[in-house]
Amino acid sequence: MAKYGVTNAAGGGGIGSDEVSVTKEYVLNGKTYVGSDTDDEIGIGKMVNNGTTANQSLNAGNSINIKKGYHAQDFTVTANSLASQTSATALTNEIIGGKTAWVNGKKITGTIPIQNADTDGDRVWATNASNWAGTFNVGVRNGYYLNGVNWVRYDVPTFRPENIKKGVNIGGVIGTWEGWVPTPQDLYLTGNNYARWYTDYNTGAEDILIFDSGQITYEAAWKKSLDIKTTNTINLAGYSKLICEGSFNFQTGVQAENSASMRIYYTKDLGKTWTQIGVIYLSQFTTHTYVEIPFTPQAITYPIRLVISENFGNLGGRVNGSIRRIRLS
Template sequence: MGKVWMPGGGGGADLDIVTAGKPDVLAGKVIVDKDGEPLTGTMPDRGAISTLLGINGSYTIPEGYHNGSGKVTQSIATMGGQTVNPTASQQIVSTNGKYLTGNVTVNGVTNLSAANIKKGVNVGGIVGTFEGYVPTPTDLYLRGNNIANWARITANVSLDSGQITLLEKGPGTIYTYINMTGYNWLVIEGYHNRSAGETKSIKLLKDSASSDSQVGYLDLSSSGAGNYTVAFNVSALQVYARFYLQFYTLMPAVYRIWLS
């Protein structure tokens, strides 16, 4: 049993209780071992280690003495929740290297159903079943389907594949034979690109294209550019006759004409 004899008398200190070895003692510090021999420590003095931790990173804590002031920190950009509205083009929500603090919501597409999509066309995983406009017995013209055989009087009107087009400022005149018997309204649906207040109108004429044959007049000057649906009251015209439609100013598209 090792003992350290203390000068001045008295018993010695029992060194058998010493359990520390070199790795347990701070480097450069000296103690004694069980035999009273000097023992110099080898434990590294790490002081205050600080490190920055990346996303999903890790840090291995080295052995040694730490003074308690070290830190492991993390600096990650954050972003809040996002709402994405679908568009025809690809969109990127920039989340690279960022921590999301909220949810990303992708809004649904309204009216996304097979019945609203052209047959055979895949839109967002929905394959269309719509086969186009189907004329009814009262249709006189429907998106290129010229049921009543409308013909043009003036060169500035074009009977195109999907619409009747007014190529320049009117009057642009078309005509056909119509049996008005039993109907109250001659309805016209189309598009014009004139601002509100600018002169634009449609005239209905019977038997000839001259102004004295006018039997109906619709003024669209109060409406801005956009789609329109207007109707002539034909309840007093219960006859089969040749009728003319005259379009004034630039109303570039007629999509549908029908009786009701």
């Protein structure tokens, strides 16, 4: 710094304020001086003494305020490396494809493939499926980001009510199958008309004989007989019973003996003549679910006829119910 206020010892005059340019802002706080702003008097400096300032470092986006005033030594401001500011562990195959990120100072682009819905708007197809012990599992695409996907779809065409035991709820599907499996001896099974049964019976106001979707429904009163016939020829060789399963209700007035019957016939001449080969009589006020009509084994192959009769209708009798299965045994 310049020297101020020095007296000329040889007898000359001192240095005046108009001969210097320093002002108080350039003199350390508390130090005296004679300057251009002191009018030849001694002034006191106002420069801030910041003392010792350590070296500084900056991260991206930060700043350091370098204060106005005196600093006792040189110092540096260093920008930290990008790597030190982006410490991370993500790899390209851990970031969605097309998205970028800074990882340890390097800009990387993700490679995870994006899988959009490929069926029904918001579903993807499962890759496979497995099940065991009450669980059902479907496979998903490994290593994909599912975008806009709410469901994983796996088609099981046989997962239907008719293939599940009746009344059993499996995954929200309630079964309707009643446990009957077709055999070669089945002539009719829950709507499957293997022998091509038909009827030409003319029903009246109180008579019903209908081939419904899963059964044959019937009702008759007043000493009526309902009958169904097969279109197909039936080989009776080796069999001795015609078994009917379903619901058979006989409300037959006051007489119990021979009050209702089920009979089996065959024909050799396309229905012109019917020959009875078996009969069973059923008691009154009884509901049956299983009826066996015995017959003498026949070495014949002809169409057959099944007749359900209410024998005492004039006493207020009625027969009704449904046939769900007809088979030979």
